[in-house]
Amino acid sequence: MPGEPAAEEEDQEPVGNFIPEIEEFFQDIFGIGKMKNKKTILLAFAIFFVSIFILRPVFSAEVNLYSNQQMIPGATSRTCDISTYIQQIICFGYATIGILTMFMLGIGAFQYIVSIGNTAKMTSAKNTVNYAILGLFLGLLSWIILYTINPNLVKVSLGETVPCTINIAETPTGTVATGTTSGKYDAISLKGSVKERVNSYCDIIMEASAKFGVPEYIIKAVIDQESMGIYNAKSPAGAFGLMQLMPGTASGLGVTNSADPYQNIMGGTKYLSQMYSKYGNWENALGAYNWGTGNMDSFLKTGLGKKGQPMPNETKKYIPSVMGKSESYKNEPCTVK
Incomplete structure (x- = not known):
């Protein structure tokens, strides 16, 4: 209304x-x-x-x-x-x-x-x-x-990730060989960023190679495998540095600071030299580097580790992976600056 x-x-x-x-x-x-x-x-x-x-x-x-x-x-x-x-x-x-x-x-x-x-x-x-x-x-x-x-x-794939700890079990598979290395391993493709980090330590690597008689490409391959060239990488087991030295091993080699690239590479190369002198080939030397000399000694005698255990898959993969990478690093020699 x-x-x-x-x-x-x-x-x-x-x-x-x-x-x-x-x-x-x-x-x-x-x-x-x-x-x-x-x-x-x-x-x-x-x-x-x-x-x-x-x-x-x-x-x-x-x-x-x-x-x-x-x-x-x-x-x-x-x-x-x-x-x-x-x-x-x-x-x-x-x-x-x-x-x-x-x-x-x-x-x-x-x-x-x-x-x-x-x-x-x-x-x-x-x-x-x-x-x-x-x-x-x-x-x-x-x-x-x-x-x-x-x-x-x-x-959220933003590119290559950098690990905090190194899991060396996640490596290419292969078979363990003995004797000389020539022709037994195919070269493994190297990651560009890892190769650059490894090659950045060429001055130390050349000095260590000359002092202990270990080929540069072996040292590089071990650094690549162990730490991806990360100077302060730490494994869950407590190994530390570029060549992943355990505290007890580092102490025995005279390494007081495993985070120091110079000390770590010198100590790791010295240990590789000792292993090669003991076993006479790089496959067994690398097996001992990864698994320990006690296990490797027992394995060569009985086919089992010192506690009766078989060689772990980690070590079975580790040896051919390092050897394959060493074949690639042969084509990446260090040069005097």
């Missing part, structure tokens, strides 16, 4: 419009407040991810050597490589999204059951379910988008 105030229209929530839902979701979870700061937040995320690419060479060069003290749940190892660490966090995040979604759906279902006609409680239960589904949807959507653009984005 004329003069009467028009009836107030009820607020109608847009059907099928996810934007208000998303804004409310972020407001409730992160306190963003109607997404007024969303540009700042997006910029911060962009700067963070760009900085990973810019700063990664620094992390790779200075591997020294902080590794995460506790493994990320679901990860297979500790790491000090920034890209691997982020990958582990992302994988854990996706797993957490799935688990939390199921948990929240269960809570929402329980809330709905016990609401017993209470409209407010029913609304709360629906919101719980909606947010759980929305979170799962956003997680899956982000994964699909990244995977469609480039599967490596999901893997």
